[in-house]
Amino acid sequence: MVSSKVVDMSNDTKPTRETAEDAVRTLLRYIGEDPKREGLIDTPARVIRAYDEFFKGYNQDPAKELGKTFEDIEGFDDIVLVKDIEFTSHCEHHMVPINGFAHVAYWPDQAVVGISKLARIVDIFSGRLVSQENMTNGIANCIQDTLKPKGIAVYIDADHQCMSIRGVKKRASSTVTTTFRGLLKEDHSAQMRFLEMIKS
Numbered sequence: 001m002v003s004s005k006v007v008d009m010s011n012d013t014k015p016t017r018e019t020a021e022d023a024v025r026t027l028l029r030y031i032g033e034d035p036k037r038e039g040l041i042d043t044p045a046r047v048i049r050a051y052d053e054f055f056k057g058y059n060q061d062p063a064k065e066l067g068k069t070f071e072d073i074e075g076f077d078d079i080v081l082v083k084d085i086e087f088t089s090h091c092e093h094h095m096v097p098i099n100g101f102a103h104v105a106y107w108p109d110q111a112v113v114g115i116s117k118l119a120r121i122v123d124i125f126s127g128r129l130v131s132q133e134n135m136t137n138g139i140a141n142c143i144q145d146t147l148k149p150k151g152i153a154v155y156i157d158a159d160h161q162c163m164s165i166r167g168v169k170k171r172a173s174s175t176v177t178t179t180f181r182g183l184l185k186e187d188h189s190a191q192m193r194f195l196e197m198i199k200s
C-alpha cells in the first residue's frame with residue numbers, strides 16, 4: 001500500500017520531500033497508474049525536483065534584485081525598455097505552463113538599475129504560481145516600491161496551456177495584460193511610444 005499520509009494544512013510547516021513524493025504517488029494512482037511499476041519508480045522524486053526548479057521563485061525576493069541602483073544618469077530622461085523577456089510560469093488555477101513574453105519599461109527619476117535586473121524580476125515572478133493579471137501588477141508594484149520611477153509599463157503576452165490543451169482548447173489564442181503607471185499612464189504620447197517600441 002502506498003502511504004496515505006496527508007499534508008496537515010492547519011499549520012504552515014512545509015511538508016517534507018518524502019511527503020511531497022507520496023503526494024505524486026497518490027496522483028499516479030488517481031489517474032489509474034501503478035506507482036510501483038518500473039518506469040514510474042523514480043518519477044515522484046523527478047517530479048519534485050522539477051517542482052523545485054519550476055517554483056524556485058518562492059525562495060527569491062524580487063525587490064532585492066532592484067536594490068542596487070545607479071544615480072549617475074547624466075540627465076537621461078526617457079523610457080528604458082527591456083522587451084521580449086521570454087518566460088515560462090504556471091497558472092495558479094491548474095498548475096499548467098504559461099509561456100510568454102514580457103516587456104518591461106520604466107521612466108527613471110533619480111536612479112536606474114542594471115537592465116538585466118528587469119529580466120531577473122520577470123524570472124522570479126515566473127517561478128511562482130501566478131495569474132497573468134497578478135504577475136503583471138506584481139512586476140509593476142515591485143518596480144514602483146523600489147525604484148520609484150516617473151513611469152512604468154508592463155506588457156505580457158502569453159499562451160496559457162490550461163486554455164490551449166484543455167478546456168476550450170484554443171491553441172492559437174494568446175492573452176495580453178498591461179499595466180501603466182505614472183507618466184506612462186498619464187502621458188498618452190509616451191504610452192503610444194512604448195507600444196510602438198515593443199512592436200518594432
Ligand SMILES: [Zn+2]
Binds near residue numbers: 091093094095096163
Ligand atoms: Zn489555468
